[in-house]
Amino acid sequence: MMSCIFALMEATSDTTSTISYRERVAWVSLAAFTLPYIPYFAWLRFKAGPVADMPVLQLVLPFALAAGSSAVLYGLGRLWLWLRFRDDARLPLDERDRAIARRSLSVAYGILIAGMIVVGGLMPFSRAGWEIVHPTVAFILLAEIVNHGTTVWLYRRGCHD
Template identity: 35%
Template sequence: MAFREKLAWALLATTAGGYAIYCYLLAGVTGRNGWDGPVWSIVPPLIGMGVLMALLATIGAGGAAISAPRDATAPPDERDRLVARTAQAHAYWVLTSGIGVTVALMLAGISLFQITNLLVSILVIAEIVRYASEAWHYRRGWHG
């Protein structure tokens, strides 16, 4: 497995795991405050998710780099650029669609707490799609 594929898998696992922990912490917040709680109440879960994801991503990237030091320092080749561009395009559709849904729900009158959590979720899901797409194209081979 090449360095960039290992990195995609590590970042996919990190992002999904961090988001799962965020959802767990958010369930505690909504259990106390409901879905119309104060927006500031999501700050601790967001900080927790960010710190955990940064730590795990650093460990994952370090492990991938240690296992393939020559690949880690090599510039991306044409295949790497095509895989990254395709993955970003997939994530872009998720992101723009999610923002459109959020705007529609804002017009329907959902709370600021719900809007904030929806936007965080859309951003994280778009990143999960990006990393999953990268891992998929590296694993299956680029046929574009």
């Protein structure tokens, strides 16, 4: 995935690239939401043990680390894009950008609603505390990842609204 991202970033110069600035932003967002949180949730699932028995600090610190890494990655990525593609960054969204954003958001919204039904409507009957917090965070992240992933997909494969 990283090689794909770098290929997209480095692929072409400003004047000949067919890659929209918004697509580059979507790649950065996708990386920022995916790379730090996958190790966090993998650790939570396979290494951490039962979350109910863990002290709060032991749960919050790794999450803070993942969230901080995500924010730094996103910030650096956006800064780099702005420095490198400053002219494209100033252009307003056009109708293709808006159509793609609309479709991506509608897909992600479905995921978010389904997730909130699960964690807010079903899980409280069988779970409590951190056992609900983590799936909630996971569904929010999943919705974000689907949003940016769909955006990238539609820019790459085409959008015919």
